[in-house]
Amino acid sequence: MTHIPRIGIGGPVGSGKSMLIERIVPMLAKKGYSLSIISNDVISKEDADRMRNNLATEKGLLPENLVIGIATGGCPHTAVREDPSMNLSVIEEMETKHSDLDLIIIESGGDNITTTFSPILADYFIYIIDVAGGDKYPRKGGLGIESCDLLVINKIDLANQIGADLEIMKRDAIKIRKGRPFEFINCKTDEGVTKVVEHIVHDVLFDTQPKSLVIK
Amino acid sequence: MDYDEIEQEIGIMQLSDSFFPTGLFATSNGLEFMFSEKTIQDASDLIKIIQINITQQIGPTDCVALAEVFDAVEDNNFEKIIEVDNATFATKSIKEIRDASIRSGIQLIKCVTEFVKDNKILNQYQGNILENNVRGIFPVAFGICCNALKIKKEKSMAMMLYGFSVSVVGAALRLGLIQHFEGQKIIHKIKPIIAQTIQENANRTLSDMWQFAPQMDIVQMSHEKMDSKMFIT
Numbered sequence: 001m002t003h004i005p006r007i008g009i010g011g012p013v014g015s016g017k018s019m020l021i022e023r024i025v026p027m028l029a030k031k032g033y034s035l036s037i038i039s040n041d042v043i044s045k046e047d048a049d050r051m052r053n054n055l056a057t058e059k060g061l062l063p064e065n066l067v068i069g070i071a072t073g074g075c076p077h078t079a080v081r082e083d084p085s086m087n088l089s090v091i092e093e094m095e096t097k098h099s100d101l102d103l104i105i106i107e108s109g110g111d112n113i114t115t116t117f118s119p120i121l122a123d124y125f126i127y128i129i130d131v132a133g134g135d136k137y138p139r140k141g142g143l144g145i146e147s148c149d150l151l152v153i154n155k156i157d158l159a160n161q162i163g164a165d166l167e168i169m170k171r172d173a174i175k176i177r178k179g180r181p182f183e184f185i186n187c188k189t190d191e192g193v194t195k196v197v198e199h200i201v202h203d204v205l206f207d208t209q210p211k212s213l214v215i216k
Numbered sequence: 217m218d219y220d221e222i223e224q225e226i227g228i229m230q231l232s233d234s235f236f237p238t239g240l241f242a243t244s245n246g247l248e249f250m251f252s253e254k255t256i257q258d259a260s261d262l263i264k265i266i267q268i269n270i271t272q273q274i275g276p277t278d279c280v281a282l283a284e285v286f287d288a289v290e291d292n293n294f295e296k297i298i299e300v301d302n303a304t305f306a307t308k309s310i311k312e313i314r315d316a317s318i319r320s321g322i323q324l325i326k327c328v329t330e331f332v333k334d335n336k337i338l339n340q341y342q343g344n345i346l347e348n349n350v351r352g353i354f355p356v357a358f359g360i361c362c363n364a365l366k367i368k369k370e371k372s373m374a375m376m377l378y379g380f381s382v383s384v385v386g387a388a389l390r391l392g393l394i395q396h397f398e399g400q401k402i403i404h405k406i407k408p409i410i411a412q413t414i415q416e417n418a419n420r421t422l423s424d425m426w427q428f429a430p431q432m433d434i435v436q437m438s439h440e441k442m443d444s445k446m447f448i449t
Contacts, residue, residue, distance in 0.1 A: 044444035073242030074390040074446045085239035086448070089319035 002099040004036075005204050006091065006106060008080060008122030010144055013110030015130045016154040018047045019187040020196070021105055022054055027197045029061040032210035033102040036066040036094055038087060042076050042109035045069035066098065076109030077116075084121040091121075102210050103200075113142030124204045126196070130155040135164040138182075139172040150199050151182035156191070220366075227365035231358075232375045234382065237327060238320045238354075244387035244447035245269060245313070245380075246432060249439035251391045259398045262388050265432075266381055266402070267409050272429040274380055275413035277307045278355035279373045280420045285359030286369040289337050297341065297360070301350040303422055308353070310436045312449035321357030328361040335364040370414050377410040378403075387447055 009017050018039070025035055037055070039048035048069030056064040070086055072079040079087060091104060106122055108115055117125045127148035129137045132155050138145060145151055151173060159166050166184065173182045181199060185192030201207060230236060247265065250256040256265060281304040288296035308314035325342050332338060341360050344350040355376065362372035385399045394402070439449045 083237035085323035
């Protein structure tokens with residue numbers, strides 16, 4: 001069975017996980033990469049339905065059946081860490097049927113700052129927080145913020161409105177991340193999102209060409 | 217003291233533990249729909265629901281499948297295991313439940329083969345899953361794994377029914393239908409139902425397999441179609 005590289009995206013409710021996916025998928029698709037999305041949701045299938053509609057039905061960036069929603073029984077962290085059985089099962093089915101995919105994006109249900117992905121489930125872990133939670137967020141740490149491969153701080157446009165100091169967030173992120181990468185982004189305007197895509201292409205896909213472009 | 221028996225007992229604890237990864241924590245077996253429709257009100261309703269599931273669905277189907285797997289393993293009859301796998305698959309009329317059963321079964325087999333390396337039937341079953349000769353439906357996979365861990369047939373049936381009960385009680389707890397002490401009281405009250413079900417089904421054969429819980433079927437189908445839900449049906 002072909003192993004398709006997998007990114008796990010986790011973060012608190014409303015931090016912008018689905019929005020980040022909706023922004024990075026068109027950029028990756030434009031480069032020629034074929035993707036699939038698995039959206040774990042604490043309640044409802046709204047995120048999966050929205051992404052399917054926006055990215056597959058309307059923009060045609062991927063087939064509708066490659067956006068899959070998984071109900072997590074109210075335990076989002078369990079579904080991606082302690083017991084990733086359902087996610088792994090869906091991925092194995094995908095790896096069998098769609099070996100031509102370049103990347104699988106797994107979105108965790110909204111959770112707390114201790115979220116991490118099982119290393120057997122995700123090769124690369126992006127943790128996303130947002131400025132609206134206050135500039136204390138990076139300083140508070142937590143497994144997600146500290147251990148992820150890439151920390152993304154979203155909604156930088158809201159800093160002034162809520163009195164958050166981005167310089168403090170930057171200082172604390174540098175300290176707590178111990179040299180590992182983080183990016184400030186605004187999913188509404190795509191500011192900083194290209195940097196996230198560059199990390200994915202370089203760190204996950206190792207700058208390889210999309211499978212569809214490789215001459216067999 | 218029989219240390220082999222202790223090792224088997226620890227195997228029971230391992231497979232019965234909610235920490236064991238099978239994905240079943242995300243299922244409510246239709247309970248969420250009944251809760252949202254207010255057709256289930258309290259702990260006494262919950263016991264009735266679990267009892268119906270055990271006596272009318274899982275007992276006469278999944279328990280029989282599990283028992284047949286044990287007999288087939290004893291006879292080294294892999295063809296019989298394929299037959300049981302197909303028959304059990306055919307009893308799962310609700311798509312989400314059918315898919316979840318297969319996904320859990322396959323992941324269970326994958327997990328156990330990580331630490332049990334020398335069991336012929338286990339390896340054969342996994343090989344047949346990979347070759348699409350069997351589906352890997354949960355009761356069959358569970359029977360094979362219990363057997364590989366030298367757990368007895370009746371105890372394996374108890375584990376499966378206990379696991380089902382805990383997943384439904386756990387779902388009720390998370391939905392806010394009951395509180396945590398009530399959950400344990402319910403599990404205690406279900407013990408004789410589990411024991412009775414084992415007694416009734418341990419010696420049944422595939423031709424005696426049945427299920428009849430039409431209202432539960434409709435509930436589970438309705439749950440499958442809910443727009444907003446926490447659980448796989």
